[in-house]
Amino acid sequence: MRTSQEYLEKLASMRPNVYLEGKCVGRDHPKVLHASQAIQLTFDLANDPHYEKWLKTTSHISGKPINRFCHIHQTPEDLLMKQEMTRVLCNRIGGCIQRCMGADSMNGLSVATKNADLKYGTNYHERWLKYLEYFQENDLVGAAAQTDAKGDRSKRPGEQDDPDMYLHVVERREDGVVVRGAKLHNTMAPYADEILAFPTRALGKDEKDYAIAFAIPADTEGVHLIVREAFSLERADNLSAPYTKLGDLESMTVFDNVFVPNERIFLNGETDIGGQLALLFALYHRHSYCGCKPGIGDVILGTTALLADYNGVEKTGHTRAQLAELISVAELVFAAGIAASIKSTKAPSGTMVPNVIYANVGRRHAGHHMYSEYETLCDIAGGLPATLPLSSEYNNPEIGDFVRKYTKRRTGISEENHYRAYHLASDILTGEVGAALLVAGVHGGGSPIMEDIAIMGSYDIKGKKKLAKYLAGIEED
Amino acid sequence: MRTSQEYLEKLASMRPNVYLEGKCVGRDHPKVLHASQAIQLTFDLANDPHYEKWLKTTSHISGKPINRFCHIHQTPEDLLMKQEMTRVLCNRIGGCIQRCMGADSMNGLSVATKNADLKYGTNYHERWLKYLEYFQENDLVGAAAQTDAKGDRSKRPGEQDDPDMYLHVVERREDGVVVRGAKLHNTMAPYADEILAFPTRALGKDEKDYAIAFAIPADTEGVHLIVREAFSLERADNLSAPYTKLGDLESMTVFDNVFVPNERIFLNGETDIGGQLALLFALYHRHSYCGCKPGIGDVILGTTALLADYNGVEKTGHTRAQLAELISVAELVFAAGIAASIKSTKAPSGTMVPNVIYANVGRRHAGHHMYSEYETLCDIAGGLPATLPLSSEYNNPEIGDFVRKYTKRRTGISEENHYRAYHLASDILTGEVGAALLVAGVHGGGSPIMEDIAIMGSYDIKGKKKLAKYLAGIEED
Amino acid sequence: MRTSQEYLEKLASMRPNVYLEGKCVGRDHPKVLHASQAIQLTFDLANDPHYEKWLKTTSHISGKPINRFCHIHQTPEDLLMKQEMTRVLCNRIGGCIQRCMGADSMNGLSVATKNADLKYGTNYHERWLKYLEYFQENDLVGAAAQTDAKGDRSKRPGEQDDPDMYLHVVERREDGVVVRGAKLHNTMAPYADEILAFPTRALGKDEKDYAIAFAIPADTEGVHLIVREAFSLERADNLSAPYTKLGDLESMTVFDNVFVPNERIFLNGETDIGGQLALLFALYHRHSYCGCKPGIGDVILGTTALLADYNGVEKTGHTRAQLAELISVAELVFAAGIAASIKSTKAPSGTMVPNVIYANVGRRHAGHHMYSEYETLCDIAGGLPATLPLSSEYNNPEIGDFVRKYTKRRTGISEENHYRAYHLASDILTGEVGAALLVAGVHGGGSPIMEDIAIMGSYDIKGKKKLAKYLAGIEED
């Protein structure tokens, strides 16, 4: 298991292909380093006595200790532990822990490669197992590259005017394939070791070129990581706080005729399994959301409760009703994740697959409430998060005292603590990283309407209509 | 294990103390018999091959087969099975299965009697175990009598102008106590064998007379069951449908100087345990709601989907979004029940106690969505449930043909089936029993605000504030 | 202007064609009389000093005093007064005042007949003016017959397997036409003088037979009024209360080859004007809803506030938030009606036409909140509305005292008043007429989705996109 130092050293050694602030930069750029702090935590805490019960586990292939982010779930308990781990880590960083991307991709691949082999006599699963060995051995960080540019939403991949709107094979060689296209919304790709690419949707039989899944180093020739950044509001040093560690780099990952060698190809032309894999990653990722969203909910709840406390309104009926609602959102989502874990089923590959309905109703509930959670914090915090002078004024010797004096509220709480608490709310509600988390909370791992589609595709609605017919005294039509 | 025939024969033999339609009637009154059909089902299906896996279990005290409604939960699996049983039975009757009242009371008593003995050296648990033996042996139906009249809500039990506003001991004798007061909202008391009475709230140290719990036959001298009835819309015979079996009798149960013998007293003056018992029943009952509310949700979902189908709008985005929402409500509540079962803890008595937070967020979510579930059915059904001519017109030879002709919609579905489907919606949305279920769905087992109180009383809000402080860089105040 | 006595005498003299409780009955049947009390009020209060400012106005054709329900709106002030009148009358009866049906139909016809004449050179407006003279002179009550049976919703009127699914002309004669079909959801048709029939939707050019509008006496040969009834919960005499006057008869109005003479035909084959008339009635009726729904909201608000008062929770934050929400719903809807009145436009006929957007957003808001208003009342009232013993028990000399004693709450309020207040809540929440009002509140005058369609059809969305383009710096595409 690596240290965060080793992780950073590897990043620094990679070919510069990250585009940021109008330039191509190396992975030792301060903003890349800053954003990578969430990932660094996953290494640092793996040996922390408080956290290792979640972060450290045993490889089912090597029997060696590995980071749970590299693990393939073998039991319902594994799924429960992943869910809990995600929550506690999101608590610690104050936002998205990001590294689940790779874990969810690998678990999806474990199932899909086996299913492909069983149906088509291919040997993807063996290839993938070798890759897994390498992945666990080197404690790698994988970025998921799923969502294609998609172009015209009313047309299928094969119908687009520009075939690159979906990542696809443009050349087939003896030793591998060449791919072209772009994947959007790739969280933390600029500070991942590997990129794990796979289809974003169901495919038609004539769309074989789009049924491609693979893993490559993130600095492979032809890969461009075009970055959108989001960070917390600037604070001067003497106000540094753990929340300021939170940053996010999102990548538009361009594959400009990228060669993928055979041993890194995990699907190639099996269109039905391609669609299955798309759903599997989504399913694992929605199960992860049943852990991370409650974790982010904890942050919102805690901040809301803290401000209510500092404002002296914590005991009012209005505030208590709001807090109870925040708790209910977080715990219903977490409960759905527990139910999805407990009611999981074993795939032919031996991997546990979370229950589709529970994982989806959980993720859906989270997505439908992100804005209302922020609204609650906003409601209790009042207008100050939008108007609080920033640390440049707080630290200005001429008028800093005024800032301190006039943001103070309750006796017994220091001026600095009042200011810090409001700054945290300000970061969440009006900072760029808070806003990015909000949008991600709605759309990450599938927009709410995608969960509706997953639910409607799996639920036994016919059985419920039969029930209604029985009660109404209707013989089958 | 009894048959429903034996259950009815016992009812018929009881002292008439049921007040209905202005008269005191026996338990063989047609409306009592009708309403008791839900309970009858719990006997009939205990030997049905499809249902017995849920309904039949083994007594942990006698080792004999018993009805699960008489069982004390020994494992998380027991809690899961109770939850499932409740859902499938609510499906079968189309509404509230009612008998959980007794099960939840008995489980609450199992824990509280033991806790009292441990703290006060009393022997309530032994007494209660004897009663349990009798209860299981005779496969009894128990009604819970918890909610007191309460009088002025701003005053405690001991502060009321009229002390009878809360059930209390008015005389203490060698062989037992005499109690007076009334319990409201007692579902199915008019067709229960026994009444299980216990406190409705936390009590002060000086309110010993109110800390009383006991079980007595429902026809005990001095007990008056004053009934409010609710049934489905009348249908002529040739339209009889299983849903018409659904009926409800609610009792205002008056204890007019009722004697309770010592062997039936399970708490007597231990005020702190009294409050604990009040919460325990509520907790078990809220866990039951995590099973029954999804079961009623199934009925609403099925009816909505059936009408959408008959109306030809089942595939529209509007309808699919509505159905996905109905599914999500039901399955989130069920998931919360699963989580409450899995995360249950063992009490000193050996009984499993569901997790407080999950049981409460589940019940709360159900209560907050009853009206919106009905609204969805109403939305998809259109205005017809409120204007559909009833079966007296449907069966009128002069104009029945018009009723049939003009309620038909899709080709391929018979006129009768259209009519039956709309009649079911009409029953749910505009019939008295549908309305009663709606109110019960909000308030039964605790109003939404009671769940807020339970959640706020148990949740680690302090820990969440600590998290916010950590992220903001605040040292403890 | 008639008295209610004269109105009832006329009803009694009509041909029996009302089907109720399995029989064909006269309009002197007690249930018809009971339900007609809302209409009776509109006569009785027209000469009441407090109400006449709303109910009495001057005919713009005869200059004589007339009931406002017979008036054609000439000014924005007329629309405002109609809206206010509707609210105060709904307050007085405690529910739907019903007679607006005729007023809204006549105003729609005033506009459409003129428009037809201007486009097609017909003389419908003159015919209709003569009818208006007769209508005002005799102070008539008109029932609107708009919604057809509609059969398969995916097919147009002319495509139905059974052509009768939409009311249509089956024979054209020198002196008139013969029509067949049925109109559903016809509130108060069993106690109206006249039936005003017109299309329910837009029509294709080849659907001329469906473009028919007319007025005929409600007892015309071939007309069958098949009735669904809804009343308050039964109360014994000594508890009689104004709310018990509320009742509702809904009619499925069958036209079984009914002859309509020429002078009563107001549209006949002009398909485009048929669609226009459908929308016009809906528009006037939605504007009426901007008056009646706040009026019903007042009843719910008042009952909620009264119970909160009796329960001693009126001053809590929880209750105050709920009351503020009830007020906001009612007053936003009313405000939308005011805006629709103020921004009304004059049609070629001289009639004022309410603003489409405001009338629709108002009605839509009302429809989207009916269930939540009831939910609020339910929340504050607690479970008692579903379990309150009815007056047969309240009046039972054996146990009535218990009912009274145990429903009492606050000192200073009599037992009877507590009981009456809860009985009112019980009537609203669990009685049939309350349930009928709830469904009507969602669907009457157009289901919420119909308002969406009206809004989307009229709103300048293109202009708003242009605004976004301007702000984004986008030249027109």
Next chain:
Amino acid sequence: MRTSQEYLEKLASMRPNVYLEGKCVGRDHPKVLHASQAIQLTFDLANDPHYEKWLKTTSHISGKPINRFCHIHQTPEDLLMKQEMTRVLCNRIGGCIQRCMGADSMNGLSVATKNADLKYGTNYHERWLKYLEYFQENDLVGAAAQTDAKGDRSKRPGEQDDPDMYLHVVERREDGVVVRGAKLHNTMAPYADEILAFPTRALGKDEKDYAIAFAIPADTEGVHLIVREAFSLERADNLSAPYTKLGDLESMTVFDNVFVPNERIFLNGETDIGGQLALLFALYHRHSYCGCKPGIGDVILGTTALLADYNGVEKTGHTRAQLAELISVAELVFAAGIAASIKSTKAPSGTMVPNVIYANVGRRHAGHHMYSEYETLCDIAGGLPATLPLSSEYNNPEIGDFVRKYTKRRTGISEENHYRAYHLASDILTGEVGAALLVAGVHGGGSPIMEDIAIMGSYDIKGKKKLAKYLAGIEED
């Protein structure tokens, strides 16, 4: 009437007392100039043929043409025009037009000064009329300074440990008073000519020092404007778009022993009128919100519709339902403003005062829906607003083509237009100024709970309870 050039020249000449980015800067600082563009528009458009009907009006004191932002409302029509003006200007700038602050303050002062004179025989109104003359003559921009720091919310102004928590008089002189304290959330104070200060809440009789209202130049000695800034996401020049003009500077305005001369004091010790004035400004400002919030809603609606169009989902049921909801929110709020204008009443000063209930339910509805409006835009826009590479990458010659290629969607719309539309959504959803508008949309002019208080304080709840009693047959208690 001034030009924007004259307005800027005056700003440049003012004493530097604006604190920004850690320094004290002049009002010619680029960020001040940028943020002032909203105000500049109010001068520029006053002579624009399209806008002058709203912006230009006639002074009721001088008879000269003035900017409506300097006008005192004399008729309901004036209130309607202000509401419309606010909406069209918010459309034009894409956000808050800001200058209403002064208008609403001056109208509030017009009423309160007269009321004080009538009650106390003072001559504030005359003083204020002179100031109004000067204000109109010089076409001034006034910033409202109302919300005090408030300290401990559970204590009244006079009970605070630090008396400066509310702005108060610390010295009374022959020629004026000296005041100390701070006002928070002062939008656009850094680019206003004048600061208009007045109480934030009701005051006790012993809080005379807090009952102070006045107007002073914004650069008066002792005034410090401590600034929090919020701007749109950076764009390179070749992407400049009108939306980028939107910026916001919020001021914590510190009054550090500031002298106010007698002629600028409009209230001084009349505590009851102080509370009245606090409510009056809030009332006028909530009425303004009934114009501006629909204007901002137009921007969100337009952007949502534009993206739905570009995404090819504009015609789906899901999107249409979302658009209808956005329209309804905006138009209900606007309708409430119309109703508040039409039902306004004339104060003794001759000023029209909007109806309290309608202005408050309108503002409340707006505040309760800000987050859901953003959520809708987020839902339709997908994840791209959070992950879109910014213009530094768009303009990077190496990879800009990739950004353009992979954000394109529909054929027929240019790559640039797709990018611009998404950039606008990104600005709104994830930019600082968008976030600031969101918080302001909830809290500006009074948080939602303040509207509840205003509504509950004015509404005739007693009358509604009386109605319920009448219907229930209850004689007055």
